[in-house]
Amino acid sequence: MRSAIGAHQDLSSAGVLAIIGLAASLAVAGCHDAQAQAAQSEPSSTTASSAAGPAVSVEPRAKLLPTFPCSSCHQHLKPNPEKRELKEFHTVRNKELHHGDSAAWCYQCHSMANIDRLVIARGDLVTFDEAFLLCGSCHGDKLRDWKLAIHGKTMGHWRGDKIKRSCTGCHNPHAPKFPAIEPEAAPWPPTGMKAH
């Protein structure tokens, strides 16, 4: 089991959020057991706050997923480790999977041992709300910038509580390239004439 290899890592959600900007919370963020976190029935809250300073929270993901928890179906199924095209369920996901194209498939990111968790590159299990740890295990440069609020979207207050959008808040994890979207209408030239 790959998940056993990565036990007792210091990379927990509390640790990461402390890096985001709360020196005060560094003291309480010790060495958490990633598996212990994964074993919780409810996904852990990704809010870090302290009495002294404003809170930085990461938008949760799991509660936005219509089919979560995955185990509600998968507990009745035996995991099939064979890389294959899905023809019965998740056919849409299958079709739109454009992530590291030929290499990626379900169990590269989803844990086979616990389908309600994600598995990062070195084997730790993380919750769906901590998807940034999974993304960052390959895209380390982006995770570094995201922790510093250089990459990614931050909402709320520049002075006060902030809400950070996690990777999956903007990128579809199965097709992460930001899609082309319709622009808002163009302004008018000052004369009132339409541009040609």
Add this chain to the structure above:
Amino acid sequence: MTGRDDDQHEGGCGDARSQRRDALVQLRLSKHDSRRDFLKGIAVAGAAIAGGAGCADEHFQKHYKELTDEDKRHVFQRIEQETRAKTGVRVKISDPQPLDGVQFAYALDLSLCNGNRRCAEACARENNLPDEPRFRYIQVLQMERGTVDLERGEHYYEPEKVPQPGKVYLPVQCHHCEKPACIKVCPVGATWREPDGIVVVDYDWCIGCRYCMAACPYFGRRFNFAEPAIRPNRINPEQGYLSNRLRRAGVVEKCTFCLQRTRTGRYPACLEACPTGARKFGDLSDPESEIRVMLERKRVFVLKEDLGTIPRFYYFYT
């Protein structure tokens, strides 16, 4: 409701003005010019002024910097009443003051911007920009990939989807320069730089000469050529005196970093609307602010650096 309809509103300033103007025009055109006609004309004009007491108040209103707290209360009340009479919307005029020691700055990640103009639209809603004519504080330039040629930037682009292949996008708005050319040229001092770095306009002091627009190297300012028409249900009732209160024809306006939001600790509307997260905002004087952290780690550039305007608006790539 259009701007012209608003002018017809009984008891409004526009009404009094047009009466006065008509009276004076009649006076000039009168073939049988006589002292009696003249006095009659003056009487009409005088009545028009007396009829619109608010207009007289406005006429003798002092420059923003000379207003006492008491004056401000009167002025804000008058504006609230006028807006109510004109649009039927109950608005709240506020005047948030610069925060101590704060120096605002903005940054934009050009590798993320895809030209969707959500920022410009959110800005228009927050800052009560008119539905008609449609101008925007944020001008998104579309340029050929590999160039940053502002002069050839196209901002009226209207493709079905953005980003278009082979194009890059660069949004431009007021750069809130440390040495703003626009302020130097204003003949009446209607525009100035606040202690927190925000360049503002007193719309009641602006004479509409547009020197500032000619001086600004970034096309950061907009002029109300026509009476701005905004649908009442689109009016944002939380209005700042120096920022998003309703403007009239003949005055210059511009981005104010949403000071009615940012001086209360919130992010500007454009930043919150950006779907790509390209926009960053914060306090330059706080070493732990997002903007400082970014400035210390990324290479940034400003537009037309050689002009020495020292913009507080940085562009970077990740």
